[in-house]
Amino acid sequence: MQRSRNLWLVIGLFSLVVTLLLAGGFGYAIKDILYPQASPILSGPVGNSAPLKADKVQLVGIGDSLTKGTGDETGKGYIGYVKEYLEPVVGQPVNVIGNMAVGGHRTDQLLELLEQKGVRYTLRQANMIVLTIGGNDLFNLGQDEVDVSVIEQRMPDALKRLETILATVNELNPKAELYYVGLYNPFAELDNGAQSSLAVQQWNAAVFALLNQYPQMTFVPSYDLFTKNLKEYLSADQFHPNQMGYERIAKRIVQVIE
């Protein structure tokens, strides 16, 4: 009897205290949710870029669906293959610390993205950056046809925005090697393929000129990879590369580095 009396005292008192505590927490939560009081939040020191470690490759991808890897059933995209092929070449681990590419993005959207703190931070951590952009600016997606006059009309503005993009990346991280993968012409086998190919190469030449201002930036052509047997290297959507297409792009990038 005495034992159960002691037991009751312990359980009873303890659970009473816990109940009151939880009820207090409940009340506190209601107050905090219904009458929130904004308080100044001290921002931490995000600005500092961590020192680059020379013992590994820190790869970051930005841009559009090509860098994302759309069309590759394995989901790796050329970034995944670059990692695979580059590791034995440089004899260091290659870490894809971020792939911030978003499918469907145009130069204006990439510019917006570069305003974000997390994107800027990640770019600062990189010592190798890969970039594809411009395809969605030039081609009217969702159509089987391609209008060459539209491409030529859109090109100047897109190039201007790309110039700002490159300047921003250079400002964020002038030490990281940047590889821009040039455009290929997925519409080369259409009736006006000859004209659209000219327009695509015109873009590539202009981008080369922009990249040329920065010693750490390199233009990687992909145009020639997709000239013969185009259908072999395109995925079902007839626009994005398939696994083989991406592997070829990746090999090209690694060749440039070798």
Next chain:
Amino acid sequence: MNSLFSLVQNETLKMWYKKRFFVILIILAILIPIFTFAQMKVAQNVRAQLGTDDWRVAVQQQISDYTNRMSSSRVPEEWKKWFRVTVQQLQYYLEKDIDPTAPNAVTFAREFMENSVTLFLPLLVVILAADIVSSELSSGTIKLLVSRPVSRWKILLSKLVTLIFYISLTVLAVLLLAYLISGVLFGYGGWNAPVLVGFQVVGSDVDTSNVHVVASWQYILMEFGLAWFSAICVGIMAMMVSVLVRSAAVSMGIMLAAIISGVILANMVQSWEEAKYFFMVNLNLIQYLSGENPPIAGMDLTFSLVVLSVWSLIALAISFRVFTKQDIY
């Protein structure tokens, strides 16, 4: 008053000797290590993929993944809305340089309760409450109880108080076990780590004008307080069922069906707005603290509290009415 006190004492000891609470402790002690291990695997996986421990990079990758899924045309509109809200919150964390998921025992306990509040915690409560009255009816011990010179409402009230006591102990046990067990792998620090609260979801956007920092221990206190309240509502429901139904198995079945249907409904009824008046859809009070998108438009903390309170009061009224009038002999 004195009789009520001794009734509570009696009930509390009875519940203790029924060993239900130990069953709960054992369930927790088995499940939490599994979740801890799973969590560690996830963290390792992310680290292996990114090749870095930097949480900012990991959070940015999460943002990029959500952004990509938002841009896909095959993703339903409700999901996109949720992605957008999540992305905006994560960006805010990055802006303020606060790690939303610092890996430590406190964060684990926080997330464990976040994921338990709609299903797992109610389940534990049902273990306690499903036969709190019916067991006495079926074993005949109720005759001993009611033959004593105390009014029947006091008997039921003492059972309710006891139930609330044990629910409190259960909520505390979840916290302590989650903290102590996961701390083995994640470390025991983090009580003072900052957490952002006050995100308000407005349509498909997040209003950050009221966002403020609280310490993790404050967040835990609030979170477990909210979970405690919804657990008590579940307990009151279960008690009503156990007054109405004599078989413990049947009353447990009824409660489980109700709770599980709540989880299913919350996942699929974005378009059926009236479903928000079910108590089981409103159990997740924590979402209002963490600033998630509520399952159905028009739900907020006040709404959920009113729904839960009204259901509980009705259940209490039914319980007391039936229990005092019931023919026991």
